Amino acid sequence: xxxxxxxxxxxxxxxxxxxxxxxxxxxxxxxxxxxxxxxxxxxxxxxxxxxxxxxxxxxxxxxxxxxxxxxxxxxxxxxxxxxxxxxxxxxxxxxxxxxxxxxxxxxxxxxxxxxxxxxxxxxxxxxxxxxxxxxxxxxxxxxxxxxxxxxxxxxxxxxxxxxxxxxxxxxxxxxxxxxxxxxxxxxxxxxxxxxxxxxxxxxxxxxxxxxxxxxxxxxxxxxxxxxxxxxxxxxxxxxxxxxxxxxxxxxxxxxxxxxxxxxxxxxxxxxxxxxxxxxxxxxxxxxxxxxxxxxxxxxxxxxxxxxxxxxxxxxxxxxxxxxxxxxxxxxxxxxx
Amino acid sequence: xxxxxxxxxxxxxxxxxxxxxxxxxxxxxxxxxxxxxxxxxxxxxxxxxxxxxxxxxxxxxxxxxxxxxxxxxxxxxxxxxxxxxxxxxxxxxxxxxxxxxxxxxxxxxxxxxxxxxxxxxxxxxxxxxxxxxxxxxxxxxxxxxxxxxxxxxxxxxxxxxxxxxxxxxxxxxxxxxxxxxxxxxxxxxxxxxxxxxxxxxxxxxxxxxxxxxxxxxxxxxxxxxxxxxxxxxxxxxxxxxxxxxxxxxxxxxxxxxxxxxxxxxxxxxxxxxxxxxxxxxxxxxxxxxxxxxxxxxxxxxxxxxxxxxxxxxxxxxxxxxxxxxxxxxxxxxxxx
Numbered sequence: 291x292x293x294x295x296x297x298x299x300x301x302x303x304x305x306x307x308x309x310x311x312x313x314x315x316x317x318x319x320x321x322x323x324x325x326x327x328x329x330x331x332x333x334x335x336x337x338x339x340x341x342x343x344x345x346x347x348x349x350x351x352x353x354x355x356x357x358x359x360x361x362x363x364x365x366x367x368x369x370x371x372x373x374x375x376x377x378x379x380x381x382x383x384x385x386x387x388x389x390x391x392x393x394x395x396x397x398x399x400x401x402x403x404x405x406x407x408x409x410x411x412x413x414x415x416x417x418x419x420x421x422x423x424x425x426x427x428x429x430x431x432x433x434x435x436x437x438x439x440x441x442x443x444x445x446x447x448x449x450x451x452x453x454x455x456x457x458x459x460x461x462x463x464x465x466x467x468x469x470x471x472x473x474x475x476x477x478x479x480x481x482x483x484x485x486x487x488x489x490x491x492x493x494x495x496x497x498x499x500x501x502x503x504x505x506x507x508x509x510x511x512x513x514x515x516x517x518x519x520x521x522x523x524x525x526x527x528x529x530x531x532x533x534x535x536x537x538x539x540x541x542x543x544x545x546x547x548x549x550x551x552x553x554x555x556x557x558x559x560x561x562x563x564x565x566x567x568x569x570x571x572x573x574x575x576x577x578x579x580x581x582x583x584x585x586x587x588x589x590x591x592x593x594x595x596x597x598x599x600x601x602x603x604x605x606x607x608x609x610x611x612x613x614x615x616x617x618x619x620x621x622x623x624x625x626x
Numbered sequence: 627x628x629x630x631x632x633x634x635x636x637x638x639x640x641x642x643x644x645x646x647x648x649x650x651x652x653x654x655x656x657x658x659x660x661x662x663x664x665x666x667x668x669x670x671x672x673x674x675x676x677x678x679x680x681x682x683x684x685x686x687x688x689x690x691x692x693x694x695x696x697x698x699x700x701x702x703x704x705x706x707x708x709x710x711x712x713x714x715x716x717x718x719x720x721x722x723x724x725x726x727x728x729x730x731x732x733x734x735x736x737x738x739x740x741x742x743x744x745x746x747x748x749x750x751x752x753x754x755x756x757x758x759x760x761x762x763x764x765x766x767x768x769x770x771x772x773x774x775x776x777x778x779x780x781x782x783x784x785x786x787x788x789x790x791x792x793x794x795x796x797x798x799x800x801x802x803x804x805x806x807x808x809x810x811x812x813x814x815x816x817x818x819x820x821x822x823x824x825x826x827x828x829x830x831x832x833x834x835x836x837x838x839x840x841x842x843x844x845x846x847x848x849x850x851x852x853x854x855x856x857x858x859x860x861x862x863x864x865x866x867x868x869x870x871x872x873x874x875x876x877x878x879x880x881x882x883x884x885x886x887x888x889x890x891x892x893x894x895x896x897x898x899x900x901x902x903x904x905x906x907x908x909x910x911x912x913x914x915x916x917x918x919x920x921x922x923x924x925x926x927x928x929x930x931x932x933x934x935x936x937x938x939x940x941x942x943x944x945x946x947x948x949x950x951x952x953x954x955x956x957x958x959x960x961x962x
Contacts, residue, residue, distance in 0.1 A: 372936075372944045385832045387853045443935030451934025462936055470941030496721045517723045568939030591938060598787025599779030600708075600798055602927060603904035605806030608708045 326405035330369070331456035333359045333403035339366040343397060344426055346419040363419045364400040365427055371396035372462060379436065379465055395431055395463040399423050399442075405456050408562070409446070410553035418546035420459070424569065427461055428537040432574040437463040439471060439573050447564025450593040467573045474570060475584055482583035488532050490585030493517075503613050505620045506551055510544040513552040515613035515620070522595060522611035523560060523620070525552055527588040536571040536586040549588070551625065556592060558623040564593040662741035666705075667792035669695045669739035675702040679733060680762055682755040699755045700736040701763055701797075707732035708798060715772065715801055731767055731799040735759050735778075741792050744898070745782070746889035754882035756795070760905065763797055764873040768910040773799040775807060775909050778872075783900025786929040803909045810906060811920055818919035824868050826921030829853075839949050841956045842887055846880040849888040851949035851956070858931060858947035859896060859956070861888055863924040872907040872922040885924070887961065892928060894959040900929040 330338035336357040344365040351360035367375075373394025381390040401409055401420045409417065424442045431440055444459040445451040452458075467475070481489035497503050497514050505513045505525060513527045527548060533539055556563060567590040601607050666674035672693040680701040687696035703711075709730025717726040737745055737756045745753065760778045767776055780795040781787040788794075803811070817825040833839050833850050841849045841861060849863045863884060869875055892899060903926040937943050 384853075385836070386828055439940075441936060441939045443939050445934040449932070451932040460936070462940075464940070464942070468940035468942050470939065473941075492722055500721070517720075566935035566938055568935045570939065589939070596785070596787040597933060598781040599902035599904045600777060600796070602902055603777045603779050603806065603906065603925070604775075604798075604800070604804030605809075606800070606804050 326456075329405055329454065329456050331364075331398075331400045331454060331458055332405050333361070336364075339398075340369060342366050344423060344430070346423060359403070361403060362416065363402070363423045365423055366398050366400070368396040368398050368460065373464065390465070393436060393465050395434075395437070395440075395461070397427060397461045399427070399459040399461065401457045401459060407457060408557070409444070409457050410550060410557045412550065414543070414547045414550050417550045418542055421542050421546050421549070424459070424461070425537050425539075425542065428571070428574070431461075431463045432537070434463070435575055436465050437574055438467045438576060439464045440571070441468070441568060442571075443566065443568040445566055447562075447593065450564035450566050452564075467576070471570065471573065475573070478583040478585070488583060488585050490528060490587065491532050494528060494530060503617045505555065505617050506548065508544050508548050510541040511548040513548060515617040517613065519609055519613050519616075520607035521591045521593075522609055523556065523563075523592045523616045524609075524613070525556070525590040525616075525620070527552060527590065528585065529587075533586055534572045534582055534584045536569055539586070552590065552620070554625045555620045555623040556590070558625055559619050560592055560594070566591045566593065662792075665741055665790065665792050667700075667734075667736045667790060667794055668741050669697070672700075675734075676705060678702050680759060680766075682759060695739070697739060698752065699738070699759045701759055702734050702736070704732040704734050704796065709800065726801070729772060729801050731770075731773070731776075731797070733763060733797045735763070735795040735797065737793045737795060743793060744893070745780070745793050746886060746893045746898075748886065750879070750883045750886050753886045754878055757878050757882050757885070760795070760797070761873050761875075761878065764907070764910070767797075767799045768873070770799070771911055772801050773910055774803045774912060775800045776907070777804070777904060778907075779902065779904035781900075781902055783898075783929065786900035786902050788900075803912070807906065807909070811909070814919040814921070824919060824921050826864060826923065827868050830864060830866060839953045841891065841953050842884065844880050844884050846877040847884040849884055851953040853949065855945055855949050855952075856943035857927045857929075858945055859892065859899075859928045859952045860945075860949070861892070861926040861952075861956070863888060863926065864921065865923075869922055870908045870918055870920045872905055875922070888926065888956070890961045891956045891959045892926070894961055895955050896928055896930070902927045902929065 326332050329335060336342070336359070342357055342364055345361040346363040347354050347360055348362050354360040373392045373396050375393070375395050377391055377393055379390045379393050381388070399420065402412060402416065409420070412420070428440050428442070431437060440461060440463045442459060442461050446457070478489050481487075485492070494512055498512070503515045503517065505515060507513065507530075510530055511527060512530055513525055516524060516526050529539060529541065539545070556565065567588055569586065569588050571586045572584050595610065662668055665671060672678070672695070678693055678700050681697040682699040683690050683696055684698050690696040709728045709732050711729070711731050713727055713729055715726045715729050717724070735756065738748060738752065745756070748756075764776050764778070767773055776797060776799045778795060778797050782793070814825055817823075821828070830848055834848070839851045839853065841851060843849065843866075846866055847863060848866055849861055852860060852862050865875060865877070875881070892901065903924055905922065905924050907922045908920050931946065933943075
């Protein structure tokens with residue numbers, strides 16, 4: 291059973307997941323690239339994953355049998371989950387420390403049946419199926435009253451933490467609201483309390499007026515380089531209207547279109563870099579008008595620099611690229 | 627001029643340092659290993675660095691001319707500093723955003739004249755010269771009233787962010803107290819307010835009583851695996867007595883001895899892993915009895931796993947090794 295443990299100094303929780311490789315020699319070598327023949331995410335290999343939870347099937351397929359080909363997007367439980375769905379949380383003290391059981395959900399969203407295709411190479415309609423799967427899983431997992439937060443994220447490329455090459459995203463549901471999210475919620479709330487306006491909405495307005503950090507936009511969404519990015523070419527994608535909840539956003543066609551475009555721009559500009567993206571959304575199963583100050587968004591972080599002692603020690607980040615320059619490179623990328 | 631920029635949502639400051647490589651192609655390839663012939667940190671190559679700031683000279687050398695051989699530890703300004711020593715801070719607003727000039731100090735502590743030696747291979751007396759250099763530079767930089775924090779850190783190995791192979795540490799002085807440090811200061815203060823005891827002192831007492839996470843100790847210092855580590859084999863080294871200020875600690879002989887021992891244990895157990903370490907110390911040029919609740923310490927983080935989308939999105943860390951297991955491996959390492 292994995293455990294959640296809380297640092298007694300700054301309140302940071304960590305997951306102790308000893309099943310995932312605990313001996314020193316486990317860290318010695320990187321696992322080799324999976325060939326498509328053995329890839330558990332490839333079409334035809336459905337038996338290599340736990341049974342599927344959700345699929346978007348291909349339009350020409352009728353009466354598809356679960357865990358067989360015919361899917362376009364397929365969601366399965368992570369075979370090596372960081373958190374487990376079964377059990378009680380049992381929050382408790384150990385001397386001066388605090389801990390609880392590692393209850394949660396950890397799912398994999400297989401974005402395409404094709405081993406060779408990256409997310410940015412899918413057509414907008416296919417990307418829309420992926421974000422639809424995100425939404426459906428969030429809606430479904432919200433029904434579990436133990437969960438307080440559901441993070442959708444993607445690790446693309448080995449340097450960004452992907453252990454399998456086949457294009458996929460992940461989702462982790464946690465029984466507590468994570469620290470990093472709490473910071474954003476608190477910040478949004480304080481700004482709202484002061485201005486009676488959403489801080490993200492204000493950022494979007496100012497960026498649209500100035501233009502220098504805007505990368506691309508459509509009617510409903512905008513992609514921009516944030517004013518104070520942690521990483522070179524860090525990019526945020528936000529709904530232009532004030533929307534606290536990703537899962538209540540009905541403009542998924544427009545979202546898929548802009549997400550595909552910004553990923554293409556990053557791929558062209560930086561030669562298909564490894565990257566992480568994550569959806570910052572409001573917590574689930576929480577009430578309170580506070581939450582209405584939040585504005586969901588996607589943060590995309592190409593993995594170009596190394597996080598080292600200074601960043602770990604301070605929470606400061608050293609970013610070698612001005613966001614205004616990054617935005618210009620990305621705007622000018624030829625994605626035709 | 628590099629800039630400090632503040633994220634308006636959670637108050638995180640970043641350094642925008644566009645001189646350090648801003649074009650997309652700059653990120654494409656890792657720089658090659660420096661051979662010792664061209665190494666700017668090697669003895670005999672003193673002219674390849676900016677003029678030295680401080681040295682510990684070899685005991686048999688008399689009347690050494692600055693920037694020539696004869697040193698054992700040599701401190702020089704970083705040739706590509708993240709922050710600059712000259713100028714005014716000029717804190718100012720840009721629309722809704724906040725920024726200031728990137729004023730600070732960025733120095734390199736060359737730990738040995740020998741290109742082939744790693745820090746853990748130095749004898750305790752040589753390591754004592756290194757920590758003495760840390761202390762001297764902190765004492766000296768504290769005289770600059772612009773600075774609020776001085777972080778000493780080390781990146782060992784390319785995967786941990788080291789760009790030069792020759793063993794060295796770094797020091798960055800910043801005009802604001804970093805977020806990560808503020809969190810620890812606040813946490814210590816809240817605990818002290820509640821218990822009238824130092825949280826680090828209480829941790830040391832509990833760990834010594836239980837033993838399972840203690841790795842090694844001497845009269846004055848203890849090395850332990852923290853209860854809630856972010857990373858596998860994360861190790862903390864703390865003075866056993868309550869001490870807020872590293873630079874006022876006079877037990878550097880004992881510190882050097884235990885630091886050398888724990889680095890040897892990590893090297894044997896994990897085959898000389900890349901790692902980061904950093905000294906968390908009290909801020910400088912700040913007054914207030916609050917600070918007396920803090921307890922300086924070293925955090926050592928072997929670079930064994932990748933930080934990916936989940937960690938960036940949540941501030942949660944997934945750690946695959948129980949600290950009790952890590953402590954056992956490190957205790958049992960044969961360092962004879």
